[in-house]
Amino acid sequence: MKKNFIERLLPIFALLTWVFLFGIMLILFIEGTPIFKSVPIFRFIFGRHWYPVHEPPEFGILPLICGSLMVTVGALIIAIPFGLGCAIYLSEIANRAVREVVKPFIEMLAGVPSVVYGFFGMVLLAPMIQKIFHLSIGLTAFTASVILGVMALPTVASIAEDAISSVPKALREASFALGANQWETITRVVVPAAKSGIFAAIILGIGRAIGETMTVLMIAGCCAVITPNFFKPVRPMTATIAAEMGEAPMGSMHYHALFAIGLVLFLITIGLSLIAERFKER
Amino acid sequence: MLRLKKLGLLILIASFVTVYSSEARKRPNTLTITGSTTVLPIAQRTAEEFMELHPKVNISVRGGGSGVGIAALIDGTCSIADASRPIKTKEIATCRSKGINPVGTVIAKDGIAIIVHPSNSVKELSLEQLKAIYAGEISKWSEVGGKTKPIVAISRDVASGTFEVFKKLVLKGGKTKEDALMLASNKAVATAVVGAPDAIGYVGIGYLSSDVKSLVIEGVTPTNETVVSGEYKIARPLYMYTNGEPKGLAKEFIDFILSEEGQKIVEKVGFVPIK
Numbered sequence: 001m002k003k004n005f006i007e008r009l010l011p012i013f014a015l016l017t018w019v020f021l022f023g024i025m026l027i028l029f030i031e032g033t034p035i036f037k038s039v040p041i042f043r044f045i046f047g048r049h050w051y052p053v054h055e056p057p058e059f060g061i062l063p064l065i066c067g068s069l070m071v072t073v074g075a076l077i078i079a080i081p082f083g084l085g086c087a088i089y090l091s092e093i094a095n096r097a098v099r100e101v102v103k104p105f106i107e108m109l110a111g112v113p114s115v116v117y118g119f120f121g122m123v124l125l126a127p128m129i130q131k132i133f134h135l136s137i138g139l140t141a142f143t144a145s146v147i148l149g150v151m152a153l154p155t156v157a158s159i160a161e162d163a164i165s166s167v168p169k170a171l172r173e174a175s176f177a178l179g180a181n182q183w184e185t186i187t188r189v190v191v192p193a194a195k196s197g198i199f200a201a202i203i204l205g206i207g208r209a210i211g212e213t214m215t216v217l218m219i220a221g222c223c224a225v226i227t228p229n230f231f232k233p234v235r236p237m238t239a240t241i242a243a244e245m246g247e248a249p250m251g252s253m254h255y256h257a258l259f260a261i262g263l264v265l266f267l268i269t270i271g272l273s274l275i276a277e278r279f280k281e282r
Numbered sequence: 283m284l285r286l287k288k289l290g291l292l293i294l295i296a297s298f299v300t301v302y303s304s305e306a307r308k309r310p311n312t313l314t315i316t317g318s319t320t321v322l323p324i325a326q327r328t329a330e331e332f333m334e335l336h337p338k339v340n341i342s343v344r345g346g347g348s349g350v351g352i353a354a355l356i357d358g359t360c361s362i363a364d365a366s367r368p369i370k371t372k373e374i375a376t377c378r379s380k381g382i383n384p385v386g387t388v389i390a391k392d393g394i395a396i397i398v399h400p401s402n403s404v405k406e407l408s409l410e411q412l413k414a415i416y417a418g419e420i421s422k423w424s425e426v427g428g429k430t431k432p433i434v435a436i437s438r439d440v441a442s443g444t445f446e447v448f449k450k451l452v453l454k455g456g457k458t459k460e461d462a463l464m465l466a467s468n469k470a471v472a473t474a475v476v477g478a479p480d481a482i483g484y485v486g487i488g489y490l491s492s493d494v495k496s497l498v499i500e501g502v503t504p505t506n507e508t509v510v511s512g513e514y515k516i517a518r519p520l521y522m523y524t525n526g527e528p529k530g531l532a533k534e535f536i537d538f539i540l541s542e543e544g545q546k547i548v549e550k551v552g553f554v555p556i557k
Contacts, residue, residue: 049460051440051457052440052441053440053441053445053446053449054455054457055455063460122473123473127477130477130478136431136432136434136478136480136481137463137474137477137478137480137481138477138478139465139474217466218466218470221463221465222464222465222466223461223463223464224460224464225460232461233461235464239466242466243439243440243441243442243464243466244439244440244441245347245441246319246345246346246347246348246349246350246441248441249349249352249370249372249373250349250356250376251376252372254441
């Protein structure tokens with residue numbers, strides 16, 4: 001009887017994750033779509049001006065999308081080489097003792113709360129970058145990219161490491177038997193064999209960087225401008241939602257617009273996760 | 283039989299939950315306060331003092347923002363909503379439709395000081411110059427008597443009550459320039475200005491420190507006295523909203539904040555007492 005009861009309960013827990021996911025999606029749709037009644041969806045996504053509390057308000061999220069993309073790309077430029085390097089070193093080159101010391105540290109890096117990263121970026125990194133590059137302010141897309149890169153690094157490193165170490169040993173032995181040295185084996189055999197897992201790692205790293213909120217809120221500077229310059233402040237979507245949700249009157253256009261940003265962000269991250277799943281399966 | 287037992291258990295749990303929640307709502311010595319993060323330190327410190335004086339009373343204070351507070355008042359999940367701005371007409375309409383009559387009590391004033399780096403040679407600005415700086419019409423310090431450096435304008439995020447007041451009193455409803463930084467807290471603005479010699483920002487008077495220089499605006503230095511007397515122009519009242527005139531415990535608590543002792547706390551946490 002008891003076992004039966006618990007066994008029946010377990011699928012409910014599993015189903016709950018679906019309930020949550022669809023609940024979130026539903027709320028985002030219900031609360032987000034009303035904005036498209038007053039602002040056409042095209043103007044919302046490609047509008048270049050974000051003045052939500054001005055009279056009359058302007059809801060164009062292109063600068064916010066660009067802000068998110070910029071810090072994410074910046075973060076990837078840092079996280080991919082370091083993360084992959086780390087993964088290859090740990091699974092192919094490092095001996096067991098080193099691996100057992102280093103791997104937990106990488107995982108600990110993933111456990112540092114984002115507000116701590118933000119604080120670190122604000123009081124230490126931003127003034128440093130301001131001084132080194134002679135900027136008038138250190139809160140820039142570059143600063144945010146560096147910190148986000150460090151934050152995405154453990155995700156990329158640990159998933160890529162899993163992928164690389166699950167490459168069958170026989171492949172490596174065959175490569176050595178053919179006379180390839182270790183470097184050739186890594187670049188020509190192991191990494192290509194682990195390609196799909198590495199892609200999944202990178203895509204999850206993107207998801208980590210694009211969804212990060214607290215850190216970018218604190219250090220990206222938050223100017224809603226479209227700029228190709230990494231040494232200028234930018235404003236990612238997540239920071240906008242976090243900064244403005246508290247004071248937006250419930251049911252106002254601003255409120256719905258913030259939910260619509262959430263919806264855009266949600267669709268992006270869901271898309272990324274689906275792509276990552278695809279690669280992982282291979 | 284077993285099924286019946288299960289059903290009985292469920293009913294028992296359900297009745298516990300309902301009894302407990304309605305109990306919590308009915309308990310006369312519990313007060314829930316939600317709202318503006320600006321008012322939060324005042325509400326928190328005064329609540330602590332108040333509970334010390336009245337040990338049986340339990341006050342829970344939450345932040346979230348003025349909009350969140352008023353929404354909670356409408357939903358009936360708080361008895362006092364803190365707000366750093368007067369209630370909006372749209373919110374009043376929602377209140378009316380739910381049969382709620384929001385009444386605001388001014389409990390303190392918040393002066394907004396304009397801050398620059400201590401090394402900045404500019405000491406004074408007019409409201410017009412300030413507006414032009416934030417609108418992007420003045421972009422170099424030399425245009426207001428300083429060095430030939432570009433001005434880095436730092437603003438609060440558009441949803442903060444501080445921004446709303448700044449927009450109303452300084453920008454007169456105008457826009458900030460697009461490349462103004464929009465930071466999420468008074469502390470963040472102060473920290474940014476401390477680190478950037480060419481920056482200008484604005485914070486609540488309570489956040490002034492010796493690391494930054496506050497500017498004289500229209501010939502008036504921002505101090506408690508000039509805010510209360512109304513000479514200093516960039517200041518706003520802070521409110522506590524209740525459903526109808528405050529009564530019972532809510533009235534006792536608001537009266538306590540308005541008392542001499544309460545107003546001392548207001549000053550201690552960095553705001554301007556109204557008396």
